[in-house]
Structures are given as C-alpha cells and as structure tokens.
Amino acid sequence: MSNDAFVPHPDRLLPRDPAVRDIARELYGRMASQPIVSPHGHVDPAMLVEDTPFRDPTSLFITPDHYVTRLLHARGVSLADLGVGRGPLEEADARRAWRLLAEHWHAYAGTPSRLWMEHEFHDVFGIEKVLTPGTADELYDHIAARLARPEFRPRALFDQFRIEVLATTDDPADDLAAHRALADDPDFAGLVVPTFRPDKYLEPAREDFAQLADALGEAAGVDTGDYAGFTAAMRARRLYFRDHGAVSSDHSHADVGTARLDEADAARLFARARGGSIDPADALALRRHLLADQARMAADDGLVMTLHPAVHRNHHRGTFERYGADVGADIPTAVTFVDGLAPLLNDVGLAEGFRLVLFTIDETVFSREIAPLAGFYPSVYAGAPWWFIDAPDAILRYRRAVSETIGYTRTSGFIDDTRAFCSIPARHDMSRRLDAHHLASLVAEHRMRIEDAAALAETLPSQHPREVFTLPGGAR
C-alpha cells in the first residue's frame, strides 16, 4: 500500500508562508546539529551504567511513557494491557500492546507524541512507513531487530543523539552510585548529572515524614531528630549532590508559598511533624518554611532551583492503587507566583549566585507573572513550556507571551523533562524548529533584525542552557 509510505517532512513545524519559511530554514539550520544539553529529565542512570539492550518496542515506546498511555486509556484501553504496573511483558503481550497503539494511532494525529515518535521511528530506526494496524507487526519486528544490535544500546544512542549533558532526577538519600560509576567509567564520555529532588522530605503532613527524615539523616550521617539536624543533613546532601555533578534542585508542591517562620517556631513545628502530630495548617506553614530554606541553601551552594508547582497528583485513587504514580492521572491546577514567592525573592532574589526557574501549565501566568518577575529579578528565569504544554502551538504561545517582556535571554532554554530516552532528540529538535518559527515570524514582520535572530539561533540550543544551569562551558 503506497498510502503507508511516510517520512517526517524536513520543513515540519516551520511557517508555511514561503518567505517566512526561508528565514526559518536558515535559522533552524544554525540550530539543528548543536549538541543536546538537557538540564532536567527523568531518565534512569542505571540504564546507561548497565547498557543493557532495550527489551522490545513496547517497553521502549509505550509502557513507561504516560504521554502515550494516558490517551489510550482515555480511549478505553486498559493500562494493564499496555504493560503498566506489570513486570516485563512476554513477547506476545508486548506485541498485542503495540497493535493497540497502531489501532489508535490516528487519534494521536496532531499531538506532539506522534510527532516525536515518528521522528524516532524514522531518524533512529530508519522506518519509512506510517504505523497502522496493517503495518504494526512489520514495524514491531523492524524495531525489535534493531534493538538487538549493538548500535542501539543506550550508550551508543547517547552518543548518536549528540547528548552533551543529561540530568537525571534523584532522591536526596540516593548514594548516586550510578552517577559515580558513569563518571568513573573510562569507556563513557558523556556527562550525566544528578538533580536533587527533595519534595517528599519537605511535606511534614506525610505519614512517613519521620522515616524520611531518618533516611535523610542516615544518608548524611547527621542526626535529624530536630530541625537544626534536619537542616544540616539537607545541606550536606545538597553538597554531596553538587560534588557529584548536580547543578540544580527540582521542586513541585501544591503551591509556591515561601513565608518563613521564625527559627523557634520552625523547630517547634518540626518536632511535631517528627512526632506525627502536626496539624494540616502547621504542616503547610512548615513546608513553606522548608522550601524557603532550600532557597537559602541554593544561594549558598549554587544549585539552580527549578519550580514546577500546582499539580493534583494521582487524581484517580483507584488507578493509583492499582498502577502506581506517573501513569497519566496527574492533572494541573491554577497557580499564582507573585505573592507566594515574595518572601523568597525578598530574601535571596538579588543574591549573587541564586537562580530560580519558574514553570507553569496555567498559561495566563506567563505574561502576567513569570515574565514580569524574570524581567526584574536577576535570579529568575522563565522556564520552558512543561508537560501538557510542551507542544508546538503551546511553545509558540509561550514565546509570544514572554518574549515581549523579557526577550529570549531571561528564559531557561528548552527542558525536555522526559523519561522517554529515545524521544530526547525529537523533543529538542521540535523546540529548535519552533524557536526558528517564532524568530522567523518576528524577522518577517520587521520586528527583529535577522542578525539578532541569527545570533540567538547560535546560542539558544546549547550555550544558553549551559549558562543558565551553570554547566561546563557556561561560565558567565
């Protein structure tokens, strides 16, 4: 069937008007082959340590990717049938899941997931057909055969993808053995850095708060029985991470309140939380204080703070209980930054070396709060569109919303935030095409000189995130 033939178009995502497209091509051309700098994501570093081949197309493309599973679930497919919450699938089950994707593939038309996966099918696996029920088995076999080859093992792909830096997301009590192993491995040249993610240690209302504090103390070799010890342990673990290459800490709570308690109150509330007797209002006050503490530590140790607030996690309890977290049932909520962050920014917003990257899925916040904050505070950067809005039109809306106030230089650079390893080049490529699209539109409407757009194109993909995230080569 000739209808099955398909390769991603070289001009995809660029503007359609021929004159604008020519400018966009020129700008994209400057960006396309720059190395990938990925300062925030969720790839498991063990994958690179062990370098074991990927098991099959389903475990690579479907099961772990909640972008893919959630829409299948919404269309009536059981998560179990996609392998979610199960161990490794038998070949027959994996193939059945793949066929389910093929059957519903038309419903992904217009989504970034489909664009990313088609990019991967073509650029990584050399596929020149569209996925349909008719081609499902052929594509499955094709990918499975490639996965058995050495050049499709994780480290080989890491090189092929031209990844310069890859940040993972890690528990503060993690010993970072995988990162050490990679750093010590003479056969691996890539830079894989951990990210300090202390969210759960900062939520005093959690039932397991005492155990978490214990675990933190154990990792740090510090007694976390009181607030002073807890703080010392937290600071120690941050330094441990920094010494293992970390450049940032990542934070996601229900809001961004950062009002400080006085130290005595903090100690008193901490003791209650430690003892399991803190009430919800005090737990909230303590959490905000502890987040403010993280900012103070960041101003000292230089880890860039990234803030992704306001998500209703595990919206459907039954799904969580059966399948666990991160299966597509986290739903964003409304958020405001201005009042909540005022204590933090009054405390360290002008501190030398402090940096704060703000993310939102509440799009009206871009022009109303994030751009104005990033347009005044030297510490604040507007984070890239994240998650449900890491998509073509949303990325263009973001650029149009923030760049009239802060240009390009006060933005974070692209953050892929992904656990889907093979999608990393596709996601970065999409971002570059869209920046070329946006810049070309400005040039075409005589709102920006081509020289200025070209200079941005040279630095945006790699050099800019190196600088914002204080990565090697990014000193300013």
Place this chain on the structure above:
Amino acid sequence: MSNDAFVPHPDRLLPRDPAVRDIARELYGRMASQPIVSPHGHVDPAMLVEDTPFRDPTSLFITPDHYVTRLLHARGVSLADLGVGRGPLEEADARRAWRLLAEHWHAYAGTPSRLWMEHEFHDVFGIEKVLTPGTADELYDHIAARLARPEFRPRALFDQFRIEVLATTDDPADDLAAHRALADDPDFAGLVVPTFRPDKYLEPAREDFAQLADALGEAAGVDTGDYAGFTAAMRARRLYFRDHGAVSSDHSHADVGTARLDEADAARLFARARGGSIDPADALALRRHLLADQARMAADDGLVMTLHPAVHRNHHRGTFERYGADVGADIPTAVTFVDGLAPLLNDVGLAEGFRLVLFTIDETVFSREIAPLAGFYPSVYAGAPWWFIDAPDAILRYRRAVSETIGYTRTSGFIDDTRAFCSIPARHDMSRRLDAHHLASLVAEHRMRIEDAAALAETLPSQHPREVFTLPGGAR
C-alpha cells in the same frame, strides 16, 4: 448604491495563504453538506409542533437573541425598543427595532453574530445586500414576504437545514408533550429530543425549593418529602426523559464541587432545605452532593452529563426585574475543575457508560485542566467553545489549546447551544470552516498527514457527535 451589494464569500473563515486555503477547501468540502447533529440547544419544540409561520424579521432575528440585543443595549438602545420583555410587537414597532439594528449594524463588524446573520440573510432568504439604514426597510419587507410562504415555516426550514437531530432543553417536571407530539406525527420525520435540565431542583438555597420538590414529586408520582423520595423522583424523571429520546442532562451551577455527604447527612440537610431552614453553607454542601447524585444516576441510565459552570446570572438586578432572564446580562466567572470534580470522577469516572462533557469560558482552563482530564478519563470530553467564545478566533484557540493533548477524538463535537433557530446551519457551517482551517494549518506545517485530516473531516460534523452523545447511528 453598488456599495450595498454583498454576499458571504465562499472562502470566508478559511486561511488566507493560497496553499493552506487549498487544503482547507478540500477538507471543508468533505464537511459542508453533512447533516446537522445538534445535541444541545434551546429551541422551543412547540414551534415545530405548531409549525406556525414566524411573525416578522424582528421576532425572528432580534428580540429573542441575547447575542444581538446585548450589544445594542451596550450601545445605548433600550431593550424595550427591541421587544424584549414585551408580547408580540406591532408591525410599526417591529420595523422600528429592525431599523435600530440596521443603524448599529456596523458595530457588529467582526462579530460572529454578524457572520451568522449574513449567512442566514443570504442562504435562507436570498438577500444579496448588506443591512444599512438605507436598506433596512427593503430587507425587512423582503424577509417578511418570505416568512409568509409555506417553505419558510419551521418544519420546512428544519428539513431545508438538513437537521438530523435537534435537542431541546427541558424542565424535569415537563410532560414532554411537544416531543411526544412530534414523535407521533407521521408528517414530521425529524428527531427532536429533550434534555434533562435539573439545575434549579438542585439548589437547596432557593426560596422555592419546597415547591420545586413538590412539582418534581407530582411529575414523578413519588412523594418527595424526604431525600430518598426526592432521589427516586429524580431518577424516575430521568428515565422518563430517556424514554422520550433524551440523551443528555445539562448542568450549570456556580462551581463544579461534587463532594458527597454520607447518606444520613444528605437526608438531614434535605429535610432542612425542604423546611426552608437550611443555611448557605449546608445548602452548598447539599447541592454538591445532589450534583454527585446526578452523576451516579447518569452512570446507570446513560444520559450524557454536560457541565457549563461558573456564570454570574442576571448581573444587573434592575434589568432582570424589568426584562427577566436571558437578555444578555449573564457574565462568566473564573472556574477550576480539577479539585471540584475529583469526588465525582473517583466515583464514576471509569464507569462503563458514564460520560461527562466539560465546558468553560475561562480559556486558560482548556490546556490546564480540561484537556488533561479528557486525556485520561474515558468518560470525559472537552466541550466545544460555548457562548462568548463560540466565535472564530476563540474556536481556533480552543482547537490549538486542546488538540495537542487530546487530538480531536476526545472533544465533544460542535454544540450550537442556541435559541435562534435560523442560526443553526450558520453556526454549524462556521464550526466546520474553522475545523477545516485548523486542520489545514496542521497539514500545511507537516504536523498532520492529509489522510488523517481528511478522515477527521469525514466524521467530525455528524458521526462524531452521534457517538459522543449516544445518538442513533452512534453506537461504538
């Protein structure tokens, strides 16, 4: 005056770029003549039972259409001069109102009301002039003359408009005699179905709550003296509606809270509401429980729930007291869905046969909440842009906001929601043109294959809403 000549352009609302427009024309061509499936609206079914001719241009186009009257009011015209809140107008008064519209017609430039009415003037009435003070009388006479002809009576227009299904909006205590009459009439082949709209019966703070409960009980033949009886009566009326063809219930409250009470508390609060002694906080809690009850019933009886929350009704009291409701003074407010709907969706969000269509005029909610919910729950659909945003740019914003997360298949299909009968084809036509516009843009930027866009064009206008609203021909 040659300047008066005007016919709607065949390419209106399609993209201007020639290459994109060609794609859009091809897609629109597949949609243009499909039958109209209208699963939610406010046409009075008695109009079709009686099939009496429309009285005059003013009572057809102006008086009952708050889209039209509100802007005239804002420009200083008295609602009374437009016939609002009065009985049928004398011919001289009707003509005077029509001249007022003509005098202000330039102020409607760029509004969908003007596009719809110009579509109607041309396609329904064969007018090829623009409305101006100079042409007002001529157009009035022209329309009035047509309205006297048999082919302009409601049933004839129903056929001419190619309406396959038309849903009305009805009180739960309504005996649906008009619907029965239409169903039983061998001379009427159309399908006109009722919609269950219980809002006021679910507001325990209303002064007339006891009378409403009585009326519901009487209609159901069930004693609604207590909560159990009220619930039984509600269930019975829903089934009565379903047996008369209803496929959905429609709900609009100030928020979407759905927290359940335990049954004893619900019974206790109901008794207080029945006795007129419920306080506002309890009334709110009970309303949220009763809305959650509707969802449970929907999971049983299969009526699709549509939710249009967050409107400040009758914002100007003096206008309400003089002219009544629905005259243009209802103003939308901010809304969030995620936390409010969590109890409902945890209860029945995965239930077989339950469906929930979410509408908003708070546009930031589309990408932040509605698309993520519809992209996980099999029961949830993103409703079409509604009311103040049922307009070209807003509809394109909606498609761009939701389709990157959920494609087209998790959206409701177009809902005209209108009480202006003659505008139905114009509104559906506008929606089809805009979907063609959006899809063509995706195709032109190589973000969607033309084959996928064409397949969507074939199913979106008619088959898709048949499926979402479980209408005849829509079985999945």
Place this chain on the structure above:
Amino acid sequence: MSNDAFVPHPDRLLPRDPAVRDIARELYGRMASQPIVSPHGHVDPAMLVEDTPFRDPTSLFITPDHYVTRLLHARGVSLADLGVGRGPLEEADARRAWRLLAEHWHAYAGTPSRLWMEHEFHDVFGIEKVLTPGTADELYDHIAARLARPEFRPRALFDQFRIEVLATTDDPADDLAAHRALADDPDFAGLVVPTFRPDKYLEPAREDFAQLADALGEAAGVDTGDYAGFTAAMRARRLYFRDHGAVSSDHSHADVGTARLDEADAARLFARARGGSIDPADALALRRHLLADQARMAADDGLVMTLHPAVHRNHHRGTFERYGADVGADIPTAVTFVDGLAPLLNDVGLAEGFRLVLFTIDETVFSREIAPLAGFYPSVYAGAPWWFIDAPDAILRYRRAVSETIGYTRTSGFIDDTRAFCSIPARHDMSRRLDAHHLASLVAEHRMRIEDAAALAETLPSQHPREVFTLPGGAR
C-alpha cells in the same frame, strides 16, 4: 561597518502575507497621520510649562523608563548605574549608562521597548544606525547635539508629534498650577489635561491616612474630620479637576471590590481610620465603599473612571527602600471583575453619563469578563492592553479576544500610559499598525468588509478616544 546601518521598516508589524499586507497598508495609511489623543499617561506637565531642553540621552531614554531599566537590572546591571534614585547624572556617568544599554541592546530584540526606541531614534533624531557598543558614543553624541537645538525642546516636540490632547496623572490635592499655566499661555496651543488619581486617599489602612485626609481637606477648603466632610472634599476636588479640564479619574487597588456600606457604618469606619485604629478587614471594607463612592461621584460629574487593578507594588522591599517606587518591581497578579464590580454596576452601571474603562494584565479576563461586561453595560469599555502586555502579540491577542464579543466600538481606544514623552508617537504608531494588522486579517479571511474596516480605521486613532473620554470634538 555596513552592518550597523538600520532604519525601521515601513511595513513593520504589518502581516507578512503579501495579499493581507496590501490591505493592512491601505488601512494603516488612513490612520498614520491622525493626531494623537492620549487620554491617560504620566508625563510631568511642568516639563511643558518650563520647556527646558532635555538634559542628555540617558535621562531621556533610560533613567526614568522602568521598561528599560528593569530588563537591564534583570541582566545584572545595578539600577544606580543607570541613574535611578540619583539626581542628574554627570556627563561621564550618563555616557556610561548609555554604553550599558548598548552593551545589552541585543537582549531587547523582540521587545516593544526596542521597537519604540528605534522608532524614536530614527523619526525624532534622524539616526540610521543600530545601537551597539561600537556605535554607542556616536549615537550619544548625535542625540545630545540635537537635544541642544530649540526644535527638540518639549513644546516643539509636542507640536511635531501632532499631540492633540495629553492627559497627565495628578494628586487630588494638587493645585494644578502647571495645567493652569499651560492653559493660560498664549504661546502653547496644545491641550494638556489633568487626571484625578485618588488611590492613596482611598486606602484607610495606610499609616498616613489622617495626614492625607487633612491634605485633601486643606486643598478643598473643607473639614475632612468626618466621612461627610471627606466625601464633600473629594467631590469638590473632582469638580476642581474637571474645571481644569480633567476628563477622567484613574484607580488602581489590589482588587475591584465595590460593596457599599450603609452610611452609618461608613462614617464609623472612617472615624476609626482617621484615628489610626482601623483593622485590616474594616479598612478593606471601607476602601471598597470609598471606591463605590467615586463611581457615584463620576455618575454626577462625568469624569470617566479608569480601573487598573491587581498589582503587587514594590515586590522587592530592599529595592523600594533604596530606589523608590516605579523602578520595575511592580508585578501583576490574578484578578476577577464580575463579582467585585456587581455592586458598582448595579448602582450606576446604567446611569446616564457614567463611564468605566477596565484594564487587566490577566489576559484570560478579556474574553471571560471584560468583553461580556462591555457588551452589556452602556457604561463599560474594554481598556487597551496595558503595561506588560502593551506589545505587538499581546495587542493582537486582545483584539482577537474582545472583538468577537464587542467589535471595536466598545473598546477604549489606545492608552499609552507612559512617562516616556518621546515614546508617545512610537507607541501610538505601533497601536495603529496592529489595528491595521488585525483588521486586515479579518478582511482577508472575509470576516469583515473592507468598507467596515476602512470606516473603523478613519475613527479609531483620534475620534474614538475623543468620544469615549468626552474630549473636545467627542460629543455623541
């Protein structure tokens, strides 16, 4: 260096598609040379009374313009180095500040500040080079030389800019001597009108509330010891302003609540505020009442009310303490209008002669609340995009968000709101280009007749704001 050559493109900000651009050029051509009507801004009238030459390029373009200084500050430049919070700069310091701007000029690419300043460089100063570190001194010298010439003094520029009306912003206790001097000066033909800005007098929680009330009483010659006297003084000062040419009052509080107290409660709370013993909740209630009073007075005296709510002023206290207000650290917050304004609009929303112009930086409010309110109440107008969103894409978003509900006629016309005198023509020119852009898009997509767009183009820039703000020539 040939690369330094630069003049603003005559088609800048117009659509790129050739067919659409031709329409936009035709529409812009009708608007370009209309006189400037500026009904709200922050120019100091003393500048025009004294007509002293501008001191140097830095004091003209950098120091007083927080649009310019804030982004430099975000990029690590000290406000002090830009002259903020200091007296007049020595020539060497002024030149150093100018070089700092040149060094960071690339970071302004894509911002309206750069477009405005490049417009000014070229149109006002005849510069045909881009600002770079290499051209900084040359441009500084060029501008400085021009500023010494008589035709670059404020009054000469006022004429050259074709300013018909310029509104300033003034304290209610101001004696308006500058405005009187201008009105009485036979050598000055321009119309410079004051604007009544009573914000701080309406905030009973302020520590200096009693002193402010005293000052108001003194200006009015009325004892403001009680609420009745305060109200009489306020009314008197409004009339004084009106008698000196004022057409509007301007208001910005944290919210738009307007619930009235009964008169006895108002008097009681006023007495407490006067005595310095009012608590925060009562102060809030009294402020809302006092704002509602302003609306009642406006309905009597005809001053148009403009409302710019919801800004977190002086977000960074240390910056405020060192440099004062208005240096770029005011950050917008979320806002809603519908419930807060209901008391006010029920009170005077239909009153003959009352007018209310609503502004927001919370963009979702445009389609959700402002357009619906302005599309019903004859008194309400949708204000132009303000401050962080007074920029090309944001202005287009505004037009696309409101004009589908209210067309163009229920909008305020462009408000420059600037303290940067030389930017006034550039800002109005940008607005005209963008209206031409938007209208041309509608015409090109056959959503508006060219005749209607042309008629709007004729009236939008000058006649429309004359009418909305009851300026000379604006009688309706």
